[in-house]
Amino acid sequence: MKRPNQLFRNLSAKIAAIPMIVTGLFVFVGGTVWTVVYSFTKSGLLPRLKWVGLDQYERLWSTKRWLVSIENLAIYGISMLVLVFVIGFILATLIDQKVRFENAFRTIILYPFALSFVVTGLVWQWILNPEFGIQSIVRDLGWKSFTFDPLYTPEIAIYGVLIAGLWQGSGLVMVLMLAGLRGIDQDIWKAARVDGIPAWKTYLFIVIPMMRPVFITTLVLVVSGIVKLYDLIVAQTGGGPGIATEVPAKYVYDMMFAASNLGQGFAASTMMLVTVALIVIPWAMLEFGGKKNG
Amino acid sequence: MNYAVEIKDLDLYFGNVKVLQQLNLDIYKGEFLVLLGSSGCGKSTLLNCIAGLLEVTDGQIFIGGNNVTWAQPSERGIGMVFQSYALYPQMTVEGNLSFGLRNARMPRDEISKRVSRAAGILQIEPLLKRKPAALSGGQRQRVAIGRALVRDVDVFLFDEPLSNLDAKLRADLRVEIKKLHEQLDNTMIYVTHDQIEAMTLADRIAIMKEGKIMQLASPNEIYNRPRNLYVADFIGSPSMNFLHGEIKDGNFLLDGITIPLKGYEFAADSSQGGKAILGLRPEHILTGDNLASATVRTTVTVELVEPMGSDTLIYSTLAGTFIHVRMDGQARVSPGDKVEIGFQPERASLFDPETEDRL
Ligand SMILES: Nc1ncnc2c1ncn2[C@@H]1O[C@H](COP(=O)(O)OP(=O)(O)OP(=O)(O)O)[C@@H](O)[C@H]1O
Ligand SMILES: [Mg+2]
Numbered sequence: 001m002k003r004p005n006q007l008f009r010n011l012s013a014k015i016a017a018i019p020m021i022v023t024g025l026f027v028f029v030g031g032t033v034w035t036v037v038y039s040f041t042k043s044g045l046l047p048r049l050k051w052v053g054l055d056q057y058e059r060l061w062s063t064k065r066w067l068v069s070i071e072n073l074a075i076y077g078i079s080m081l082v083l084v085f086v087i088g089f090i091l092a093t094l095i096d097q098k099v100r101f102e103n104a105f106r107t108i109i110l111y112p113f114a115l116s117f118v119v120t121g122l123v124w125q126w127i128l129n130p131e132f133g134i135q136s137i138v139r140d141l142g143w144k145s146f147t148f149d150p151l152y153t154p155e156i157a158i159y160g161v162l163i164a165g166l167w168q169g170s171g172l173v174m175v176l177m178l179a180g181l182r183g184i185d186q187d188i189w190k191a192a193r194v195d196g197i198p199a200w201k202t203y204l205f206i207v208i209p210m211m212r213p214v215f216i217t218t219l220v221l222v223v224s225g226i227v228k229l230y231d232l233i234v235a236q237t238g239g240g241p242g243i244a245t246e247v248p249a250k251y252v253y254d255m256m257f258a259a260s261n262l263g264q265g266f267a268a269s270t271m272m273l274v275t276v277a278l279i280v281i282p283w284a285m286l287e288f289g290g291k292k293n294g
Numbered sequence: 295m296n297y298a299v300e301i302k303d304l305d306l307y308f309g310n311v312k313v314l315q316q317l318n319l320d321i322y323k324g325e326f327l328v329l330l331g332s333s334g335c336g337k338s339t340l341l342n343c344i345a346g347l348l349e350v351t352d353g354q355i356f357i358g359g360n361n362v363t364w365a366q367p368s369e370r371g372i373g374m375v376f377q378s379y380a381l382y383p384q385m386t387v388e389g390n391l392s393f394g395l396r397n398a399r400m401p402r403d404e405i406s407k408r409v410s411r412a413a414g415i416l417q418i419e420p421l422l423k424r425k426p427a428a429l430s431g432g433q434r435q436r437v438a439i440g441r442a443l444v445r446d447v448d449v450f451l452f453d454e455p456l457s458n459l460d461a462k463l464r465a466d467l468r469v470e471i472k473k474l475h476e477q478l479d480n481t482m483i484y485v486t487h488d489q490i491e492a493m494t495l496a497d498r499i500a501i502m503k504e505g506k507i508m509q510l511a512s513p514n515e516i517y518n519r520p521r522n523l524y525v526a527d528f529i530g531s532p533s534m535n536f537l538h539g540e541i542k543d544g545n546f547l548l549d550g551i552t553i554p555l556k557g558y559e560f561a562a563d564s565s566q567g568g569k570a571i572l573g574l575r576p577e578h579i580l581t582g583d584n585l586a587s588a589t590v591r592t593t594v595t596v597e598l599v600e601p602m603g604s605d606t607l608i609y610s611t612l613a614g615t616f617i618h619v620r621m622d623g624q625a626r627v628s629p630g631d632k633v634e635i636g637f638q639p640e641r642a643s644l645f646d647p648e649t650e651d652r653l
Contacts, residue, residue, distance in 0.1 A: 196368025
């Protein structure tokens with residue numbers, strides 16, 4: 001008997017997958033290459049193959065708005081990443097203590113995730129509005145000098161967006177972490193108690209390392225949410241006050257569709273792609289390439 | 295102080311499910327006690343109470359003479375081994391053994407002394423640098439035992455430590471646990487639902503049913519003089535034959551057969567008359583060459599034969615009851631044959647059909 005050709009195994013499944021593969025290649029790879037190529041052109045309202053070299057990039061990096069966008073994304077991204085994991089994990093450990101009404105709590109905390117960013121943005125725009133949000137409620141209670149209006153103070157406006165982002169994202173992280181915690185054998189906990197390991201150490205040195213796959217999944221979801229941050233900004237602040245809460249994705253969109261400056265948009269999105277690639281590729285090589293000695 | 299562990303009037307309820315009720319159990323120093331019972335009877339629950347992993351509802355637990363009812367598991371002087379091994383997967387074997395000690399801020403040289411001693415006893419020295427994922431089930435369970443060993447405690451608790459292993463490995467590790475007990479001479483409390491493990495390992499077996507201890511005695515006593523019908527039925531494979539009849543004038547009357555009960559030791563306060571159940575183990579029904587020592591004989595028809603190599607089981611009907619009889623492995627019988635069987639009343643057990651207690 002000859003070994004059947006590997007190419008023809010599951011042939012029907014492979015044929016069925018072809019349209020999707022073609023679409024994927026065409027849209028992702030094709031679109032990416034196209035964008036990068038046109039970022040070196042003078043495209044305005046319409047794409048035109050008129051080469052200008054690195055001009056678009058020079059303009060990009062001397063634009064104040066782009067620099068602010070990068071800074072905002074860094075602040076939002078790092079704070080979001082740290083806080084959403086801490087909050088999500090703490091909520092998950094609290095719920096994991098076999099509390100009563102666990103399902104109710106889980107639903108309540110996960111609920112914001114079911115809302116679109118647009119709704120979240122509007123809700124938090126109201127809550128943080130000094131006229132009728134938290135500030136006015138606290139003032140009505142008697143603290144007349146209380147001031148809390150992050151969305152109207154350029155220096156801290158991005159943190160107002162961060163609060164909304166955390167409110168929306170913590171539930172998802174919590175549910176994922178809870179699933180991870182539930183996957184840990186109860187005997188591990190018992191063994192650690194017999195060994196006299198305090199609960200926080202058990203989490204830190206035993207349980208969290210065991211939850212590594214869950215953490216990676218969550219990390220991918222959270223980071224992709226951060227990079228494409230756009231609709232929350234549009235709904236909550238519109239990038240304001242001034243340009244205080246601008247972010248890269250919004251810069252790209254505005255350049256391409258509002259300012260009729262496709263070349264700038266392409267250059268900005270290429271920069272975003274390069275940044276993501278710089279982070280993802282070394283990590284992926286470490287994660288999947290180093291398996292042999294793992 | 296003679297006892298390593300004393301359990302006094304222990305109650306444990308999960309909500310309103312009463313898993314353990316008024317349980318009393320004293321375990322001698324250096325004893326190997328096996329808790330045996332069917333699934334869900336509360337063996338693990340009892341063990342977790344002793345370990346301090348469950349808060350008792352009522353009652354007291356003493357370990358080494360100290361009242362530890364409300365002490366933390368790590369302060370009770372116990373080590374525990376779980377069915378699922380429960381090793382810390384991200385740490386090496388050495389890390390697993392030493393993590394608890396390092397956490398207790400024990401000096402380094404003392405830690406390494408204890409780890410190498412445990413590794414030596416369990417023969418896991420070559421594995422110290424490996425992670426649990428790179429070990430076989432038997433090796434993992436050794437490491438888990440090692441983790442209890444380095445704690446240098448007087449009482450070891452095992453919760454079905456061999457249930458996840460294949461039959462061969464289980465037999466090997468069983469022997470090793472027995473050797474370990476002889477070597478260390480500390481107290482071991484061992485939960486299992488495997489009769490063979492219980493019979494081979496135990497100094498005493500506690501048979502549990504629905505949170506109560508049915509009988510606490512040596513394996514020999516439990517096998518030969520079960521205190522009630524449940525224990526008699528639970529221990530032994532294939533299980534004991536139960537024949538319903540009547541006791542009259544020192545004889546057991548069974549559908550026309552009279553079995554004199556001369557030589558049977560009645561329990562002190564039992565009535566020696568009226569309805570009764572005669573319990574006979576398959577190997578205590580005599581056949582072939584052994585028939586000579588039987589006082590009463592009868593003939594039955596073979597219905598089914600199960601050759602098992604070392605011996606042969608035959609199934610038949612006696613006085614309307616299905617019975618199994620263990621014969622010599624070399625016996626040549628086939629269904630339909632007539633076989634002569636004999637009884638030894640002094641090795642039988644008699645039970646009261648009402649209370650199910652031994653007579
Ligand atoms: N957390 C719990 N909440 C409610 N009931 C429980 C809980 N844990 C155990 N039980 C009940 O307590 C009883 C005894 O359980 P336990 O685990 O002690 O049984 P076991 O004898 O160890 O059985 P097995 O041989 O299957 O391990 C069971 O009926 C079980 O349903
Ligand atoms: Mg159990």
